[in-house]
Each structure stands twice: as C-alpha cells, then as structure tokens.
Amino acid sequence: MELTLRFFANFRESVGQKTLEREYEDDTTVGEVLESLTEEYRDLDFFEDGDLRPQLSIMRNGKDVVHIDGRETALSDGDRLSIFPPVAGG
Secondary structure, eight states, rough: OOEEEEOOTTTHHTTTSSHHHHHHHHOBBBBHHHHHHHHTTTTTTOOETTTEEEOOOEEEEEGGGGGGGGGOOOOOTEEEEEEEEOOOOO
C-alpha cells in the first residue's frame, strides 16, 4: 500500500523534505511506520517506554491516532500520516 507521510517543524528538517510517498505492506500500523522512520532517520524519536511520546501529534487523515488505536492504528492504501513535534508556548 502507498502512504503519504507529512513532516512538520524540526521533523521536516531531519527528513529533509515536507512529504514522502512510501510503500508498505498491507496491514502496517502507525507504530511500524514510525519505527521504520526512526531506523532511517536517526534524529527522529517518536517513542518513550515503548509507546508514542505523549507530546507528539500523529494524525491519520486528520484524526489524532491517540483517539483511534495509538501506535496500533491500522493504515490503508492512500492514507496520509502527518507527524507534528511537541509544541511549547504560552
């Protein structure tokens, strides 16, 4: 299946571009995609104690995966995964 991966802020800098188009096996999960990205781009760090870092926003087609199945969220052909780093401010 083909996925569109979108990166924002410092994640975009680590990857070197805003968008990647990638092929993955059917039944791939969000966690598996993020693990593969962590292996490829050593500056990326999406996990804490085996789960998604709580400060991140990982969106599948505009909906935060925290409200779906977290790292176990299933992906389908044509899905768009948007990855936002922690945001601080006040």
